[in-house]
Amino acid sequence: MDTPDFxxxxxxxxxxxxxxAEAAGKxxxxxxxxxELAFFAGFCIxxxxxxxxxxxxxxxGLLAFMExxxxxxxxxxxxxxxxxxxxxxRNGHPDWAIFIGDSHSPEYRTWRAGLGQxxxxxxxxxxxxxxxxxDYELELSMPSRYIAFHDIANKACGVPRLWNEIPDDRKLxxxxxDDPEVRMLITIRDRNTEDFYSRHIxxxxxGAGIGIVRGSLEAA
Numbered sequence: 001m002d003t004p005d006f007x008x009x010x011x012x013x014x015x016x017x018x019x020x021a022e023a024a025g026k027x028x029x030x031x032x033x034x035x036e037l038a039f040f041a042g043f044c045i046x047x048x049x050x051x052x053x054x055x056x057x058x059x060x061g062l063l064a065f066m067e068x069x070x071x072x073x074x075x076x077x078x079x080x081x082x083x084x085x086x087x088x089x090r091n092g093h094p095d096w097a098i099f100i101g102d103s104h105s106p107e108y109r110t111w112r113a114g115l116g117q118x119x120x121x122x123x124x125x126x127x128x129x130x131x132x133x134x135d136y137e138l139e140l141s142m143p144s145r146y147i148a149f150h151d152i153a154n155k156a157c158g159v160p161r162l163w164n165e166i167p168d169d170r171k172l173x174x175x176x177x178d179d180p181e182v183r184m185l186i187t188i189r190d191r192n193t194e195d196f197y198s199r200h201i202x203x204x205x206x207g208a209g210i211g212i213v214r215g216s217l218e219a220a
Contacts, residue, residue, distance in 0.1 A: 129158025
């Protein structure tokens with residue numbers, strides 16, 4: 001792979017175009033706010049992330065977006081089940097390393113150990129407090145530079161509790177959408193209607209939030 005050109009003007013413009021194209025599409029499966037996604041991808045580019053693992057890939061939309069936006073050399077993902085949309089997407093990405101199963105299982109621990117060092121791990125699977133804590137503790141035991149969490153501000157799940165327990169000196173940055181007029185990129189299953197967002201904001205809050213902390217290889 002050629003060395004990517006990540007000069008500020010180049011990558012910000014390209015990322016902006018990609019997000020606008022995703023928002024304009026009719027089949028987006030990325031359940032992320034565009035400003036939060038721009039922050040996350042920008043962090044990866046600014047910090048030279050070349051290998052990426054996503055725990056909780058569902059349809060694989062974010063995995064594909066991040067690979068294209070950041071031009072990773074290694075891409076891996078975990079899904080509890082293989083949906084048809086994920087299976088179809090995998091056919092176009094034979095280089096992806098994918099684990100189908102429980103991220104809390106002994107089998108996953110063995111698979112994860114086999115990956116070796118991962119620059120950034122995104123945890124976006126089991127959103128219960130016990131589940132996300134188990135994922136975080138396992139990833140802390142594996143070699144990684146950074147660990148990210150989705151839904152750090154989602155009041156309907158256990159991620160904010162864990163995020164608030166992590167010491168500030170391990171946290172590297174976060175961003176949560178605070179504009180009720182901003183919509184997530186996802187468009188499948190009528191998730192871009194006013195009725196959906198009215199109910200979603202009442203239950204989950206205005207933003208989901210993405211936070212990033214130091215992994216096991218980054219000293220505080």
